[in-house]
Amino acid sequence: VAQVIPPATAEQEDTALAAAMSYLASHGVTTVHDMSYDWAGLATYRRAHATNKLKTRIYASVPIFDWKRMSAEVEQHGRGDLWLRIGGVKGFMDGSLGSHTAAMFEPFSDTPDDSGFFLTEPAAMQEMAVAADKADLQLNIHAIGTLANAELLDIFAAVGAANGGQGRRFRIEHAQHLRPQEIERIAAMEIIPSVQPY
Helix, strand or coil: CCCCCCCCCHHHHHHHHHHHHHHHHHCCCCEEEEECCCCHHHHHHHHHHHCCCCCCEEEEEEEHHHHHHHHHHHHHHCCECCCEEEEEEEEECECCCCCCCCCCCCCECCECCCCCCECCCHHHHHHHHHHHHHCCCEEEEEECCHHHHHHHHHHHHHHHHHHCCCCCCCEEEECCCCCHHHHHHHHHHCCEEECCCC
């Protein structure tokens, strides 16, 4: 069904943003980070910003495979201001626990032949991450399973080794299932585990 639903119009996106910002403000939320799957959100935020309609401060990311386009956006427009900031890219190591698509070291208890899988193979993620980091973009990578988190930390280490320097503020989006050794590595490497509790 989703494939035949027409994309939302700009007016619909603007109305949705206004409703979301009012809802956030009613709960005292002043800033959000949007880990979008596309560029539509950023276009909507820019329209609201241009007309002084932003009530919520927004840090907007785009998919990591579009890192070249984001790099060009930063070069052309800068990283933004207090209301709207850009410069982050989001990637996916694996899926989710409920769908058994989280990449785990051990099989799931209810399906002993299944331990999930990678949505992006580690070698491909590392290649994109090194390039995006070299372009001075922030890496925000989704990892749910134990294997996905361990591999992602190896990737972050490889990015640091390839590009040098410090202060990147890498983020693991969710960091949901971790072994003790990954928790120690996150602390030692000063990674941000961006956890979203219910």
